[in-house]
Amino acid sequence: MSARPGDAGGNGAGARGYRPHYLAHRVRNSLLTLGGLAVLLVVLLLVDGGASVKLKQVFALFAIWGIATVSLNLVNGVTGILSLGHHGFMLIGGYVTGLLVLPTATRDNLARSARSELSDFAMGLSVENWFRALGLDSLTTPETLWARFLVAVLIGGLMAALFGVVVGFPSLRLRGDYLAIVTFAFGEAIRLLASTPLMSSFTNGALGFAGVPSDIGKSVWWTFGFLAVTVFVMARLKYSSYGRALQGIREDEIASEAMGVNTAYHKVLAFAISAFFAGVAGGLWVSWVGTARLDLFLFFLTFYFLVAISVGGTGSITGVLLGTALVVWVRQYGDPLEQTYALSTWAVAAGLVLLAVAALAFFLRRVRRIKPDLGPVVYVPGALGLVAALVGLLGQGMPALQATWQGFGMRAITLALLLITIMILRPVGIMGRREFTWAWLFRERLDEPTEEERAQDAWLSNPALSGRAGAEREDDEVDA
Amino acid sequence: MAASAVVPRRRPWALWLVVLGGLGLITWRMLYLHGVNEAFNAAFFAGAVVRSLQLGSLYALIALGYTMVYGIIRLINFAHGEVFMVGAFAAYFLFSRTPFSWPVALLVAAAIAFGVLQFLNFWRGRARDPIVLAGALVVFAVVAFALASTQLGWFWAMVASMFVTGVLGMTIDRVAYRPLRGAPRNSMLITAIAVSFFLQNFGILAFSNRQTPFRPASFFTGPLQFQVFGEPLFTSWMIVLVPSVTAVLVVALTLFVTRTRLGKAMRATAQDAETARMMGVNVDRVIATTFLLGSMLAAAAGVLWGMTFGSINQPAIFGILPGIKAFAAAVIGGIGSLPGAVVGGVLLGFLENFLTALFPRTEYFSGITEYKDTFAFLAMIVILLVRPSGIVGEDLSEKV
Numbered sequence: 001m002s003a004r005p006g007d008a009g010g011n012g013a014g015a016r017g018y019r020p021h022y023l024a025h026r027v028r029n030s031l032l033t034l035g036g037l038a039v040l041l042v043v044l045l046l047v048d049g050g051a052s053v054k055l056k057q058v059f060a061l062f063a064i065w066g067i068a069t070v071s072l073n074l075v076n077g078v079t080g081i082l083s084l085g086h087h088g089f090m091l092i093g094g095y096v097t098g099l100l101v102l103p104t105a106t107r108d109n110l111a112r113s114a115r116s117e118l119s120d121f122a123m124g125l126s127v128e129n130w131f132r133a134l135g136l137d138s139l140t141t142p143e144t145l146w147a148r149f150l151v152a153v154l155i156g157g158l159m160a161a162l163f164g165v166v167v168g169f170p171s172l173r174l175r176g177d178y179l180a181i182v183t184f185a186f187g188e189a190i191r192l193l194a195s196t197p198l199m200s201s202f203t204n205g206a207l208g209f210a211g212v213p214s215d216i217g218k219s220v221w222w223t224f225g226f227l228a229v230t231v232f233v234m235a236r237l238k239y240s241s242y243g244r245a246l247q248g249i250r251e252d253e254i255a256s257e258a259m260g261v262n263t264a265y266h267k268v269l270a271f272a273i274s275a276f277f278a279g280v281a282g283g284l285w286v287s288w289v290g291t292a293r294l295d296l297f298l299f300f301l302t303f304y305f306l307v308a309i310s311v312g313g314t315g316s317i318t319g320v321l322l323g324t325a326l327v328v329w330v331r332q333y334g335d336p337l338e339q340t341y342a343l344s345t346w347a348v349a350a351g352l353v354l355l356a357v358a359a360l361a362f363f364l365r366r367v368r369r370i371k372p373d374l375g376p377v378v379y380v381p382g383a384l385g386l387v388a389a390l391v392g393l394l395g396q397g398m399p400a401l402q403a404t405w406q407g408f409g410m411r412a413i414t415l416a417l418l419l420i421t422i423m424i425l426r427p428v429g430i431m432g433r434r435e436f437t438w439a440w441l442f443r444e445r446l447d448e449p450t451e452e453e454r455a456q457d458a459w460l461s462n463p464a465l466s467g468r469a470g471a472e473r474e475d476d477e478v479d480a
Numbered sequence: 481m482a483a484s485a486v487v488p489r490r491r492p493w494a495l496w497l498v499v500l501g502g503l504g505l506i507t508w509r510m511l512y513l514h515g516v517n518e519a520f521n522a523a524f525f526a527g528a529v530v531r532s533l534q535l536g537s538l539y540a541l542i543a544l545g546y547t548m549v550y551g552i553i554r555l556i557n558f559a560h561g562e563v564f565m566v567g568a569f570a571a572y573f574l575f576s577r578t579p580f581s582w583p584v585a586l587l588v589a590a591a592i593a594f595g596v597l598q599f600l601n602f603w604r605g606r607a608r609d610p611i612v613l614a615g616a617l618v619v620f621a622v623v624a625f626a627l628a629s630t631q632l633g634w635f636w637a638m639v640a641s642m643f644v645t646g647v648l649g650m651t652i653d654r655v656a657y658r659p660l661r662g663a664p665r666n667s668m669l670i671t672a673i674a675v676s677f678f679l680q681n682f683g684i685l686a687f688s689n690r691q692t693p694f695r696p697a698s699f700f701t702g703p704l705q706f707q708v709f710g711e712p713l714f715t716s717w718m719i720v721l722v723p724s725v726t727a728v729l730v731v732a733l734t735l736f737v738t739r740t741r742l743g744k745a746m747r748a749t750a751q752d753a754e755t756a757r758m759m760g761v762n763v764d765r766v767i768a769t770t771f772l773l774g775s776m777l778a779a780a781a782g783v784l785w786g787m788t789f790g791s792i793n794q795p796a797i798f799g800i801l802p803g804i805k806a807f808a809a810a811v812i813g814g815i816g817s818l819p820g821a822v823v824g825g826v827l828l829g830f831l832e833n834f835l836t837a838l839f840p841r842t843e844y845f846s847g848i849t850e851y852k853d854t855f856a857f858l859a860m861i862v863i864l865l866v867r868p869s870g871i872v873g874e875d876l877s878e879k880v
Contacts, residue, residue: 082666184804303673
């Protein structure tokens, strides 16, 4: 393997990030980046100013789940450890943030309510009170909610990071799917423990508590601000020496340990950082919903993030954001899938999907030159789809098929099928491990050698030279 | 890379010490509780024991499916809990909605007959044996007629549901897992999670998302009362039925794995799939068989679960907790080992029920019932950290 500075880790990113060698390209890329940011700002301005409430919420949700997916990507994609306990970290961050920013009026109501299990101690935990005690009365008004929210979300993130360290410790002894199951068990255990009498003085048991202010969680500016910070930190981290170490652990843990990487430290660090941002996302998520409830933090959250990461591109921050957009789109605009239709309509739809599967399989077998063209992968779904579509079309008059059926759960089914398809056809996801860069857009080679390297190469490949340099060169080629 | 090999000192007495010490502690605790409150008498603890055994048998049945699949293709079949859920719901529809209309009866009978076809293939050499085909055709006719004409009892509903669910398991393997043979294990696990999620939501779509009463007319759900040291214990015949059905199925599975050609092929594949393939074993068929058998056991567990508790939970969540707990049981016993799954399942049953009975709600203590769902996870984490190969499992440490 040729180890040029512009080609480390196989993802086209050099030690200097994505800096191309030519000044013109650099200037162009900077301008394009600025332009892109400007476009994003304009879009956000438009969304915030003129768009419908729903669109605003969708944008905010994209940003919140983007924080969660990008942070999960640090463990799942960059470090290569399949972590399934992200919803547990989000729960911790969400409940801590929700409790700390709960307005005083809501607290009084809860304290008077007979059904509330929240203890007086938990009710006293309020950033507002702390600011008062510190004499910062100007930060306790409704207009300065953001200050209290920032403090609360920071504390929530730190609490989640603490649990991230705890969950990270099994990663020192376990590998692969065992570790995945343990992270899953931790995530579920956190949720189950939160509803027990032990914790219900803080979480109010299964009821949870409503009245968490939604101003921050539904504000496009705040959520995208948090997302920007997260993406910035994650991108810087990915190309720092820490990120290199994490990618080394993903590629070969034993080899990176042999190269002097402290794998234990780095794995726990990855879990802690990931959990911190998951806690932040959890705080924003509770604020977006306005309620801290246990059923907000079921495994479906982690599943959605897993879909976003796997479909978008495992390890690629831009790919993960793309996947998040897809998931949020299906979830927020997939209502037509869950409407009530006649059974004949459902049959036709299912038939068309199966026929599409058959066509895709046929096409792929042709492209990949797998013989015969018409394997069972093609004709079984094809025949089933044909039958279903025909039954749906021809049987429209039949009373049995005129019964209606509501498509509960169709959005999740769509996402699950999408994930299975992606896993079978392209396990690394749409973007793979590449990031979206301008250089990639213009199809430039990032590992193009500089003049200096060209000169070195010419010198090294000079047959007149003999001895060590030439020998090393040969070794290189044998290796590659 | 060879890790520095640490030869553990042999301490054969240590296990006995732990077991006897544990039993002593338990007896002491029981006597103490009896002294505190007369309600904690022999019948109370006997009830806890039989209920633990009952729950443990259910976990064992589910855990067998996990452990068989893991032993053969090293995949944590995340969807197994959902297969269990589908088994329970299929049985529910089979005993509560029969007689079916003719088209439905034919469809269901086709699925059952396909399962029977695969099942009969275990004892026959060739895949398309005329005798087997004829048998499956007869089954198809009989089952279709039965489904369209009479109401099934719980037993036949269970048997039919086992075959339907077995076909489901094979389909999952064929559609989702087989294209990924040889893929990175994380990809396979993510696919399994996706299948699990698909089945949960398919359950919502197909069965409506609410708790379903599960009360087939049966002698076994009736009350059973007996005396323990003069104290009456009120329970139901299910405490007899569940462990017996489990025992029968486990013995049948063991006989299959040890005595038949396909069972031998299964063991060979578990040991080394590549070599088994070279020796002429049809590995894909062995894997399909594994899914068929594991799913059948899960379906039986689903029916027994429903009859034990009288209702089955919403399809979206019914499979999750039993599934993950049974997986924990498989890990505790030693994943990849059949006796391990049974031992782990029964142990987990005792951990959940008997431990809760040992620390009941008293006037000084609020009890640990609310926490019992987390025991399985904690036990699994502890086992994985202390002895990753499980109680009876062989060493499965990752080779480099």
